[in-house]
Amino acid sequence: MVACILDQLKTQPTWVILLFIIGTFTFLRTLLGVLKWVYVCFLRPPKNLKKYGSWAVVTGPTDGIGKGFAFQLARKGINLILVGRNPDKLKDVSDSIKAKNGNTQIKTVVVDFSGDLDEGVKRVHEAIEGLDVGVLINNVGVSYPYARYFHEVDEQLLKNLIKVNVEGTTKITHAVLPTMIKKKRGAIVNIGSGAAIVIPSDPLYSVYAATKAFVDQFSRCLYVEYKNMGIDVQCQVPLYVATKMASIKRSSFFVPSTDGYAKAGIRHIGYEPRCTPYWPHSFLWGIVSCLPENLVDAWRLKFCLGIRKRGQIKDSRKTE
Template identity: 45%
Template structure:
């Protein structure tokens, strides 16, 4: 059949042959891109042994709920011991006990309120973290801790201290924790740094009413891109994972839940963590591990930026109204940690 096809091609005009070749190359390029971006290639591979590839311990920040808790338990399921870093001692002990009892791994906890980074209390906590990891073979770091408070508000409406706390947690803490863990990875010549960013800073042209949040997450992605290049030659994989909506406290009241389509658009934190762990070490500096999120990202490329921005503004104004109603009825702020 191949010989007959070649003979048929020789009988055609040169311009036809050239177009046929170009068409075949284009189809092959599209197929490769689809396989690559969809992550189907990852699904065809067996799971990586993260402990053997990177080291025996993982550091996870913000591990007491949402993505952080699910990531900690997923890494423990894969055999990694855990250093759990967060602000609530009781919640830290709870997740440490669950990981130990369920998966038989060793755990350490470090109390650290990341909103106090760059203060004397923050420096003391950073010292405890450095001491905790000093003699451990830390192979994986997951910078998950993050806040989105205040929710959906105009810049001039929120107290400036709220923005400062957000910047400390989402930006400054990521930088300092990474700097604290990297020396050991460099010395051993291996490691993986996973920074949890946001699809709001990658898939969308703007994120109105969450401007500071989106800006801090854009920092995380650019920080990760640069570190990826900087440390690749030292055996360290650096990656920013940028999820869209995941079913956590952070997105409470933001979107309607229920149904198969909703689960595709907004996976549970456990489902997300399973996908996220598979992407660790996949050499792409910024990625969306969840298939549903990647499909949404692809669709965004076909929608004009102006239309996306207008839709996002309408939706976030709706969220603003919801949060204002909740605050007025409860008399309390609405939490925004993962």
């Protein structure tokens, strides 16, 4: 059959042959891409996280994705250092994890990422001293209460977005990384956002999206810097997850629960420098990447304006 096709091509004009070659190449590249996606999402075995170390640091573990990761790491037999600002919530999460995983050792460190960060980082230094820390989950982050134009972002929110999302992630990484360098093994996972990577733009969430773009670039650079030292750095890029920060209460097929996302996230640790672990999210990413950017921008703006309107109505009811 191949010989027959080649014989037919010999009689065709050059431009037809070129189109055939380009089409064949495009088809094969797409097929390989699909096969790779299937392998990564469904067939590739997760790494043994204990090989990185017996302890993990998780920031923002009292709610959302961070809480999901804390539970999943404990199920893998890894001890935890939970870093958050609310001591009562840290204790509640710690007790819940121990109730399900009695052998897990847990330390809690109180850090107000929007407050005196230097003092908080000092406490993290003290907590990890002498421990075999192998995994760092940089999950802590803040977003807008609801969508708003950039000129509507107040000074306090602007400060918190940059301090927590950018400075917090940077300084915690800077504190934990030397421990991994000494033993030449470790895994760092920074939680990014589809608002900064998957979607061409995220209007009415501009500063949040920009801070997450920093997290993505920061992660990629560290991945290259430390790969040869045995340290795997990764930025995970989720789309919507059912969290308080996203103001989504119920999970669905395309919007996983925090535990559902964390299960997928754990399986991807130690592999690509950037990934979207929850496979329906990566499927949506593929669709979005095929659409014209101006079309996606227009849809996103309309969608966010709807969120802004609902948020303003809710605010007005509070003041009545």
